[in-house]
Amino acid sequence: MGFVESGVHFDHCLTPFISLAEHKSSTVSEKKQDPIEVHLAAAESTWTTERDGAVQLRMDATGPGSEPPVTTLQMFQDNLERFGHLPAMAVKRDGQWKTTTFLQYHQQSRAAAKSFLELGLERYHSVGILGFNSPEWLISEIGAMMAGGFPVGMYFTSSADACLHVAQHCVANILMVEDHQQLEKILQIQDQLPRLKAIVQYRHELKEKRPNLYTWEEFMQIGSDVPDSKLDDIIASQKANQCCMLIYTSGTTGTPKGVMLSHDNITWNTKRFGEAFGMQAQEIGVSYLPLSHIAAQVLDIWAPICFGGTTYFANPDALKGSLVDTLKEVRPTRLFGVPRVWEKIQRTLEDSESTSSFIKKRLSTWVKGIGLAASLNLMNGTGSRPWGYSLAHYLLLRKLYARLGLDRCLWCQAGAAPITKDTLEYFLALSIPLLQSYGVSECTGPHTMSTLSEFRLTSCGKPLSGCKTKILMPDEMGNGEVCLWGRHVFMGYLNMVELTRDAFDKEGWLRSGDIGRLDRDGFLDITGRIKELIITAGGENIPPVPIEDALKEEVPIISNAVLIGDKRKFLSMLITLKCTVDPVTLEPKDELTPDAIQFCQRLGSRATRVSEVVRSKDPVIYKAIQEGLDRVNQRAVSRAQRVQKWTILEKDFSLESGELGPTMKLKRYAILSRHEKVIDEFYKL
Template sequence: MALKRPSLGNMSSVDLEDEECTDVQLALADCLWTTARDGAVRLRMEETGIAAEPPITTLQLFQRTVQLCGNKPALATKRGGQWETTTYLQYYQQCRAAAKSFLLLGLEPFHGVGILGFNSAEWFIADIGAIMAGGLAVGIYATSSPEACQYVAANCEANVLVVENHQQLVKILEIEDQLPHLKAIVQYHDELNEERAGLYTWKDFMELGTGVPDSKLDNIIASRKANQCCTLIYTSGTTGRPKGVMLSHDNITWVTKAFGESLNLTDNEVTVSYLPLSHVAAQILDIWIPICFGGTTYFANPDALKGTLVSTLQEVRPTTFFGVPRVWEKIQEKMKDMGSKSSFIKQKISSWAKKIGLGANYNRMNGCGRCLVGCMIRIHQPQEDGAGEICYWGRHVFMGYLNMPEMTMEALDEEGWLHSGDLGKLDQDGFLYVTGRIKELVITAGGENVPPVPIEDALKEELPIISNAMLVGDQRKFLSMLLTLKCTVDVDTGEPQDDLTAEAIQFCQQLGSSATRVSEVIGTKDPAIYEVIQEAMDRVNQKALSNAQKVQKWAILGKDFSIAGGELGPTLKLKRPVVLSMYEKVIDGFYVS
């Protein structure tokens, strides 16, 4: 798909003469999957529609946007209280500079560049620079332990690791002797606390490759194929060793285009980057959709999930915003907290405004929840209620798990359908309802499969004082539930405190309780609180599909779940095996005769 190059003032300052977005050649491949780092796959293309779109690499996508939007702001970072922007042309040039430096440091084809830190322009540049240099971009969760970092870096055979600061650097220095492929470490924020061979500041790193010829980099960029791997996304490892999910260039570029067009995105899109970039959703929405449509990405503060995200959103006013369920719950809690302190008139106006906004957004979302155009969904082995495992087919399906053929074949069946592990059902209009995970199913001693999420969500909807609810009872005679109350959080450490939130305190007061701390509620088994929880549990149980799905016992835990405590993952997803281990005695207590 050759594009005409528009006249963009300083476009001549970047070498694009040999990098036109021409039709890409695909690497030879007969199979729909591979586990080899330098392997290629047969693309799941269709004869018509968006699934028939010609494949392009991520680098061709970037080049196209530079040609069309070179002087537009691509990235925005707040420094000294002011937003500083980077244009698409500057962004592209910096990625090329990083790529040259990676080459000088000895990055080998299809070897990893691990990136460990909070979202920033440097994170993006390292990611794309690694792909330009022929390597594999590999995000590592900033909350990872040294052991977890070692596993990912060794698995992808990382030649270079890019870390945010000294705190992250210490993790790598602790395990670098266990990384035989590692050649260099780059720290992108703050000054180095020590000087040593193979350790670079971001400034020094970006200047390293100035002597690498443009032609060498251009040849590598031109050699990349759309059906080869460019990025590894590692699973969280909550149910076993993390797996390196291999994503091809086409996986990224096709999904970006299809998703963006389904939402009618334009070149005026503004987004805020705050969720871990090790997660594929954050990479697509923060890095690649803006590149595809010429939008602007603003970087939130590192303490975004500790309370500053709301102020950033108010200032930036993004046109699109993505949040995991827990993030939306936190925003809702903050709104309720502020609303409870407002006057009667303000509360009335706020309620009216929220009702209007809700209706408008329902209208905008009309049609969401159906299969993405160009993709297919089917329900594997549906039960009587129509629920079963959700399976996917399309150009969004991954290449395979790096060096894990057995695990890959467990995920992909003989026809190439991806078995997601998610439970769900389709209604008569084609809308998909996701009800849980197969591995999260609680299987009672009587053999009944119980999806925990709907029951947990139903209770939280009944009780605004509940922060987290976790159903337990696997291989037990009946179901029980662990509950936590909404409490304040230490903004520096992320640790949950004993003090209840203002919303929770107001809830207690409405019941006639004077409790202001979690310990007070538990210590006295506050009759008002315990009674209202039991009443809510009874209402949830009345809606149960069978007696086996009713919750018979419950307990309030002494502190809320958190990332710092280990109960929640980087995206605030509940780590069920961790919670089961941490509260084993409490759970066993439910089943003492």
């Protein structure tokens, strides 16, 4: 990735795209803003569960935490003078990229807000949005806020029942659906939504007309007679310490909860995030992760509004294979990916390398060695380039960046789920540091960030300016619950008093539910999750992730490993193997990946399918896994943390099976339930 560090420009910065220094100087000049008159709603507590409630802000006396609060709508309006003429978003329709400026974006959002009011959107009630990322999605979100409602993203892969839970809980007055497929889900549950007043299908033609069902074009005209003064009054009445949106947790550990985020949560944290990366006007990002997730909200909606960046929308089949094509067209300046995205890119590159000639393989090995040395020099603060780097860049790296569409990317980021050390090291060898971040929906996304100047390989970085981290009740290794403080901490869970109260410690710090430790320099490492913590029958507390990651590192044919042992006498493990994925359905197939096949061949196995390994209990592969597990067990801090039994499942986990969440996190409770019989076999006498 192109970056500048200690005055040294790495060669792949030198592309037709302007350098980082030029990029900063080319931004639209900032007009000095008049002081903002701050009006906050009366509040008695730092949390609330009421939809019309307000909270006390965690403001500091000085520094970033003392900045005047503004609403999201104020931020948008205030930035129009600087960014109004710049492209805010672009989408490919009929084979052509169509752009929308910030001024057009704002005008269309106002039109949508008027239509929401005309359709009967009530103050502090919700507009549900069900579909893939698009301009209509963003316009619906901003329009809902302008009209005094809460935008609520629904995962576009959700079932009708999952949509029903969210729509009922948030009291949706209006539902925006992308196409007929999404519409059918809502029609199945419409009778159970008495407060629902209208449905808008915002893409494609309606297959049939129904009462209170509108096309996007019809919807955008419905509110044309609503006076500007009415909308302006509603916008002006909103306060920075009131709720403006709901984010529903992914439900990987239970029923999704409605996270209430205030205007100040979003505007304050977005500014901190953008400043950490030095974001400037005309940054380019690609939107493909679910907008119902807080990470995509910050990256694709709020950071561009705050800093004048452009959001390009990927195709709906982005994660089925078209993402790289979009990246090559758009050539983004920044890219965020959940670990599964980076792992998929890694596998694709490894598969390509495995079929290349002997000479190319040797060249690749040499180049990656040079790239790793360059990256380590950067991390160590020397910034010096090893001998041969320019040649390595010319022969391979520059071509690789162009092939991935990352030739002008200033930074790449990984987050939303744990990523393996193997993947981090692989990209580091390509001089692509994956900057890890950490955060949760309850802190409006990012809390800690790695940057190119402060980077540790497996660390999630340091807190954003104005944010604080503490470790609650650390053990002898320094591991304890990660607690967060700052103006980005959420208001509460909608209508859930007890869960909200439990989310904070006695001093008002947000309890993340994650286990981690801080090193002496303030870098945060996440080592597990409390709700995933295994407590054996003997009372031993065991975080599963380090053990699982260690086995995957020892045995590279393993795709997923799930540790079992809660209330059990010993630990066991479910294992899946790396297999190819159907590009259309994303369902795992029986065929092993090329690198997995190569692993088998090196050991003397002829297996090319998962079923061949499992049904024959391939002695070579099973021995390799056991030996890898033996090495992991030797490093265990106690006998209770050694894995005694394991098995290979015939199919990898997937979204469709419910074993993976929308951000590709393991849904442990679903996995345990689905494979209950297999697990019980481990513990039969």
